[in-house]
Amino acid sequence: MRSSVIIIFIVIIAMLLGGCTMVQNTNPGSTGTAGPTPIPSTAVPTTIPTTLITQAPIAAPPLPAQLTSDDVNNHFMDLAFGGGNIYLERITTSANPVISSISGGTDSDKASIEAFFKEFNSLSQSVKLFENLKEGTSGQIQIKFLSPEGLLAIDMKSSDTWLNKEFKKDGVTYAKVKDNQVYINSSLEGDTRKHYILLGLLFELGFKGETLKYPDSIFYYQGNNVTDLSLVDVKAAQIMYGLGLYNGMTVEDVKKRIFLKST
Secondary structure, X not given: OHHHHHHHXXXXXXXXXXXXXXXXXXXXOOOOOOOOOOOOOOOXXXXXXXXXXXXXXXXXXXXXXXXXXXHHHHHHHHHHHOOOOOEOOOOOOOOOOEOEEEEOOOHHHHHHHHHHHHHHHXXXXXXXXXXXXXXXXXXXXXXXXEOHHHHHOOOOOOOOHHHOEEEEEOOEEEEEEEOOEEEEEOOOOHHHHHHHHHHHHHHHOOOOOOEOOOOOOOOEXXXXXXXXXXXXXXXXXXXXXXXXXXXXXXXXXXXXXXXXXXX
């Protein structure tokens, strides 16, 4: 009896010890041994930087060629003596400022001429032009607008024909300058009209020649519709009406005065 109790006691202890070594699977549907629980990653995803696209630099517009003193002086000589005259022919008058008159022009013509007179006065250190045009034909410079037929009737012959000028293009007379009178073809329009008004006035002021070198000059030999003095034209006007020159100077006298080597 005692041995039976002992055997039963041993069996109970063995059953208890066997139950403690069993692993309970708490993951439904899982077979086999459960693996370690994954740890969520806290690392920030890295992005691959895109390739930078660099634009080609925008090329700056070419700078205008620098004018030298010789460039300006030679341009002035072309304009002052290029018309065949042997003496410097600045406007000669006892009145200063010089009074100009207009006949037959429009309000726009008058405004353009008066604006030019104002610009000229800002450049000239000697002769000044009265900036308000008078109506009629009493001015020391007379600007007259004529029909094409009336313009053709103006006789350009005189004892000093080299001081006169007829501006023609494609067989059409655009302007004539004779003595102290500037005749303009009244049929001209727009920039062409203004161009030849200014060209006629500049001829009267002593700019008898033209340039082969500067297409943007109002004096360009092939003609254009430029209505403003270019930089080199401005510089030439400053020389013409500076304090160092006077009417009647010879080519050699002018060259010496503006520091050009005599050839």
